[in-house]
Amino acid sequence: xxxxxxxxxxxxxxxxxxxxxxxxxxxxxxxxxxxxxxxxxxxxxxxxxxxxxxxxxxxxxxxxxxxxxxxxxxxxxxxxxxxxxxxxxxxxxxxxxxxxxxxxxxxxxxxxxxxxxxxxxxxxxxxxxxxxxxxxxxxxxxxxxxxxxxxxxxxxxxxxxxxxxxxxxxxxxxxxxxxxxxxxxxxxxxxxxxxxxxxxxxxxxxxxxxxxxxxxxxxxxxxxxxxxxxxxxxxxxxxxxxxxxxxxxxxxxxxxxxxxxxxxxxxxxxxxxxxxxxxxxxxxxxxxxxxxxxxxxxxxxxxxxxxxxxxxxxxxxxxxxxxxxxxxxxxxxxxxxxxxxxxxxxxxxxxxxxxxxxxxxxxxxxxxxxxxxxxxxxxxxxxxxxxxxxxxxxxxxxxxxxxxxxxxxxxxxxxxxxxxxxxxxxxxxx
Numbered sequence: 001x002x003x004x005x006x007x008x009x010x011x012x013x014x015x016x017x018x019x020x021x022x023x024x025x026x027x028x029x030x031x032x033x034x035x036x037x038x039x040x041x042x043x044x045x046x047x048x049x050x051x052x053x054x055x056x057x058x059x060x061x062x063x064x065x066x067x068x069x070x071x072x073x074x075x076x077x078x079x080x081x082x083x084x085x086x087x088x089x090x091x092x093x094x095x096x097x098x099x100x101x102x103x104x105x106x107x108x109x110x111x112x113x114x115x116x117x118x119x120x121x122x123x124x125x126x127x128x129x130x131x132x133x134x135x136x137x138x139x140x141x142x143x144x145x146x147x148x149x150x151x152x153x154x155x156x157x158x159x160x161x162x163x164x165x166x167x168x169x170x171x172x173x174x175x176x177x178x179x180x181x182x183x184x185x186x187x188x189x190x191x192x193x194x195x196x197x198x199x200x201x202x203x204x205x206x207x208x209x210x211x212x213x214x215x216x217x218x219x220x221x222x223x224x225x226x227x228x229x230x231x232x233x234x235x236x237x238x239x240x241x242x243x244x245x246x247x248x249x250x251x252x253x254x255x256x257x258x259x260x261x262x263x264x265x266x267x268x269x270x271x272x273x274x275x276x277x278x279x280x281x282x283x284x285x286x287x288x289x290x291x292x293x294x295x296x297x298x299x300x301x302x303x304x305x306x307x308x309x310x311x312x313x314x315x316x317x318x319x320x321x322x323x324x325x326x327x328x329x330x331x332x333x334x335x336x337x338x339x340x341x342x343x344x345x346x347x348x349x350x351x352x353x354x355x356x357x358x359x360x361x362x363x364x365x366x367x368x369x370x371x372x373x374x375x376x377x378x379x380x381x382x383x384x385x386x387x388x389x390x391x392x393x394x395x396x397x398x399x400x401x402x403x404x405x406x407x408x409x410x411x412x413x414x415x416x417x418x419x420x421x422x423x424x425x426x427x428x429x430x
Contacts, residue, residue: 003034003086006041010048029121035136036120038084042075045083059091059139061146065199067094067156068142089138090120094131094157095149096190099183100170101126110152118145128223129207130167131157155194161375162200163365164207166190167220171212171230177307178212179230179320180348185210188354189361196365203372206365213316214302220328220339225378226364227325227339228348228357232317235297238285242313247287255287259306267299268306321347322357326364326390327379337379340387342394344401363394 005027015021023040030036046052059070069092075083082088097103111132115121120136127133132154137145146156157165166189169175171182189208196202209220212230220227247255252270260268271294276284281298295314307314324346325339343360347353364378371393372381382390391398 003037005030005037006044006084008040008044011040011044026122033116033121034086035090035138036087036122038087039090039120039136042073042084042087045075054090059142061143061156063198064156066159066162067198068092069094069159087136090136091139091142093134093137093142093146093149094127094129094159094165095134096155096157096165097126097130097132099166099168099186100173101130101167102170102173114145114148118148126167127165129158129164130209130218131165156198158197158200158205160200161202161204162198162206163190163193163196163202164205165197166208166210167218167224168210169212169217171210175212176312177215177230177304177316179232179316180212180228180322182210182212182230185228185322185348185354185357189358192358193362193365202365202369204375204377206368206378208361214304215308221325222328222336222338223330224328224339225326225368226361227328228322229325230316230320231302231323231345232320233345234317234319235281235283236295236300236307236317237315238283238295239313239315240285243285243293243310244287246310246313252287252291255293259309260293262305262309264303264305265299265301267296267301269294269296321345324357324360327377327382329377329379332375332377333380334383337377337383340379340382341402342391342396344399360394360396367393 008023011023014023026036026040026043030040042053053073053075054071055074057070057072059068060066061068071090071092073082073084073088073090077083111123112121115123115134118137118141119134122135124133124135134145134149150156166186168182168186169178172178172180173183186208190197196206206226207224208226208228209218209224210228211218211220214229214231216229220229250258256270260270270287270291271284273286273290273292276282276292276294277296279296281296283295283297284292285295286292307316322343322345323341324343326342327337328339329337346356348357367390368378368381371385372378373384376384388398
């Protein structure tokens with residue numbers, strides 16, 4: 001039986017809204033765990049005083065330089081004793097998940113049993129880098145907990161200025177939109193660079209992510225230093241029967257409003273049968289006895305919207321590969337950055353293709369290690385030294401496909417503003 005719960009009026013407020021609250025989960029764990037009882041007490045103090053009370057430190061396991069996130073309480077009484085002693089140490093183990101996040105229920109139950117045995121019972125699936133986050137363990141239990149997890153085949157993930165745990169979408173295992181073997185790409189690259197994950201020696205963090213298509217289900221464009229995203233370079237595949245079945249069920253009006261009008265580059269249009277274009281790359285899909293949907297594949301930017309709305313009716317082309325982007329990250333020194341295309345298209349099928357991907361990743365990590373400033377991400381380094389210097393440094397040829405011609409002008413002319421302003425003032429005063 002756990003110790004008596006602390007009064008937590010502010011946390012209780014978070015359970016009063018219409019949505020599920022994390023507080024409810026913490027209280028459920030606290031019924032049998034003193035660490036969670038004191039965690040709730042410290043969290044309530046943080047809410048009340050508007051101050052966080054955690055500090056870092058040095059905690060690890062034998063043979064590894066990273067992977068454990070140390071957390072020690074700073075909330076102490078006049079005798080320098082922790083106010084909430086059972087949560088005075090609340091470390092986190094970062095553990096690498098299977099590629100594509102595949103688990104069976106037996107494995108998930110085993111994880112819960114291990115963490116109830118050694119830690120708080122609180123597990124997050126998954127952290128932003130993709131880790132299994134085993135949250136809440138004392139320094140004494142860090143090593144035995146990892147030993148049991150490691151014996152089952154799981155390895156430590158990345159933390160600190162190191163290569164971080166990678167992520168791949170479920171992809172080819174069960175998604176019809178997948179354009180390459182995401183799990184193999186992840187394991188090829190990470191296994192070859194695992195030393196940079198376990199022994200932090202980089203200027204700052206470095207992340208790989210692998211998405212099977214432009215849907216980018218693992219958020220690689222915005223959140224990874226090197227993003228590998230599936231694409232295709234021929235015409236998208238069409239299953240006319242499934243398209244017609246979708247139109248018969250949803251109506252031609254929905255086809256226009258939810259598919260054709262949503263195309264960002266107007267690559268889709270509805271035309272009378274017989275009036276469609278015969279240009280190269282243009283495909284006509286008969287939707288009923290009168291009309292067809294025309295697809296201008298040369299104008300398609302692989303946004304995936306039409307493929308998502310009409311599942312199975314429209315599919316990626318047969319000539320599949322990947323696009324490589326570098327430099328995505330969240331706010332740090334110069335704000336959010338999305339990845340910049342450095343390889344517009346490459347095949348990823350043979351052993352040689354995967355080795356080429358791994359070699360590119362290794363070159364980028366090495367260049368980053370030698371040229372980035374401390375606490376600087378890859379995108380910020382490129383912003384500082386220039387994209388041309390980066391491409392030269394990692395051995396990539398400049399390709400005109402790296403920069404697509406803008407389809408709309410992002411600039412605003414100002415050489416008529418004064419006249420327009422005068423007209424506006426005149427109308428306002430009329």
